[in-house]
Amino acid sequence: MNRHHIAARVAGLTQSEIRAMTRACNAVGGINMGQGVCDVPAELLIKEAAKTAIDSDISLYTRFDGEERLRRALAHKFTNYNKVNYNFENEICVTLGASGAFACALTALLNAGDEILMFEPFYGYHWNTAYIAGLNPVPIPLAPPDFAFDVELIRSRITPKTRAILVNTPGNPSGKVFSRAELETIAAICIEFDLLCLTDEVYEYLTFDTEHVSMASLPGMRERTVTMGSYSKTFSITGWRIGYAAASEPLARAIGMVNDLYYNCAPAPLQRAVAVGIETYGPEFYTDLAKTYRKKRDIFCELLTEIGLDPIVPKGAYYVLADNRRLGAANAKDAAMKLLHESGVAAIAGSAFYTGETGEGLLRFCVAKSDEDLARACDQLRNWGNKH
Template sequence: MPALSSRTANFTDSVIRRMTRISNQYGAVNLSQGFPDFEPPREILERLAQVTKEDFHQYAITWGAQNFREALAAKIQHFSGVSVNPNEELVVTCGSTEAMMAAMMSVTNPGDKVIVFSPFYENYGADTILSGADPIYVPLIPPTFRFDEAVLEDAFKQRPKAIIVCNPSNPCGKVFTREELETIATLAKKYDTFVITDEVYEHILYKPNVHTYMASLPGMKERTITCNSLSKTYSITGWRLGYTQANPEITERIKKVHDFLTVGAAAPLQEAAVTGLKFGDDYYSCLQEKYTSKRDLFLRGLDSIGLNHTVPEGAYYILIDISEFGYESDLEFAEVLARDVGVGSVPGSSFFKESENRYVRLHFAKKDETLNEALNRLSDIRKKIKK
């Protein structure tokens, strides 16, 4: 038999998705994979029920249904201040996962370099390798997860084709300040680099933090490719509706890559999701209040147990410091946590390029009763986990 691809030889399965399977195996409260256990907005579900009886069962336009793109363009402009041509600057994808892959394949050539901040969502390194590019990892330094400007510029001096910026960040919950984004923008212009952003948590923020859209900064719309999705904003992670937003020249290339990757996103789901894209500002204010309440509930519980943790500025993830338990392998700890305590987590090492085994990631996009059950199980963690 011929050899398999050397490019993918070192790939593992997704650690995040693996931890969901382990959580299910042990009957653990699954705080590993980041999806909610509460329903999407009622209005979207009601529209979906209607759509099943209407004529939306065949292919939509490859790069997205017209009304979906028009509603999406209006929403983006409302929140970011960036004008968007729905016909020339948007591609609707099968989730932000495909959006990132299509963006990477559209701008990089084999042998190009791409800057990735560490910690990072696990797909970014894989996307870089699948594109034939080489990642340059720049550390975000705990506990504030700020970057060292000199280290970042050293990475830019290697003339990367692109930099990936996840804002708000998964897994560390960092919200990049405007000043930090301006630093990145200045370097991107200086070294003629694309900026590929992942902004799926744009509306999940905790005061006083504010989300700044990279494409809204002076001179950045032309070189920014925004990857985003509806998954987290409307609690529809299984619908797999994402998109890219970029200038017409880049978008034209992404359309072609997208066409050969997946042809198009699901037509009935696009039609139903238009309802959500047209929600007023009150929906997003309530979303922020909802997640702020969940964050505060979970942080209070962790504090009462005495577990050291990060405090997220955005998104819905917390890194728990497990140093006190003395495990050399955070992967082993995560499995023991699921088996013996009954709480599913993700080993932090799966997010870091650096050698880092002191964290596990938990998320709090769950009903309050689910979070309280997880906290109840964690309350006697020191009795159940001993090394």
């Protein structure tokens, strides 16, 4: 390979730790609790809706920002669940997952060299996507176990180049759910320093005994916030690639323009199927979903405590960060490899989510597994715990 043929902004990147761990896990036939793939089957209703859409020849490009039925369904969801009104006609753009929403928003709204604040631990894709968009991500440490932030530290990291702050609530990998008061504090900073707020809410329905608050619903924030989400996690359809960005009209227009240029539109029949899902499911579908994941979280956190890999019990999303020191490894990657080889269960090294040392003491497990796989993983880890 001639390195001169690779763009400088990409040459410095390695493919995500998460994918590398998946390969290592497959090589030993292990149980993959590393990748954030929810491997429970998609709902029958949605699958049938997708088949019907294909059979009805919904196979052409939709409007660049998504088919009307899905945009209307999303606007309705925003009003009822997120408590913020977006006009389906010009303030919602259907994208290729929340990942597509983020990439388009960065390209549409920020300039190369701009700084974007990101709470740490962060989702690696956020960090690296910002990097390849030519931005400089700046970490704001969240202190475990409750992942509180220091408002003075945020202020101290703001420079004349700072243009935006990213909020991910509920957060991956921390499971942090930002409280209303915390969001109000961040909102006040955004207003004071005239920052954009990009908010990734893909786990919006997965909170445990805590309300989900959308930044855009706070006073003064709708005009400077881009709300990003998707149905990857909610409907267990990570491979369908249906997500969205919602923002005030000028921002949404710019995001839509980039989405159009890069992708034309999201997959047409799958947009329709997601619209049918949103129209059909009542609130109990989403509360049941949270209950299901809460149960998985509780089972797994109990097991981690039992085997001495102490968990930081998450308030939302479907990941658990755990203390890896009991493995006695030199760093988090070695700890993850050791655990995989000794127990047959794959986790992700905590270092994938931090710029500094903090992540070296952590592992991240994804509990979005079927009950059978989760039980098998618990058995294997319990056996490991008994032997080591």
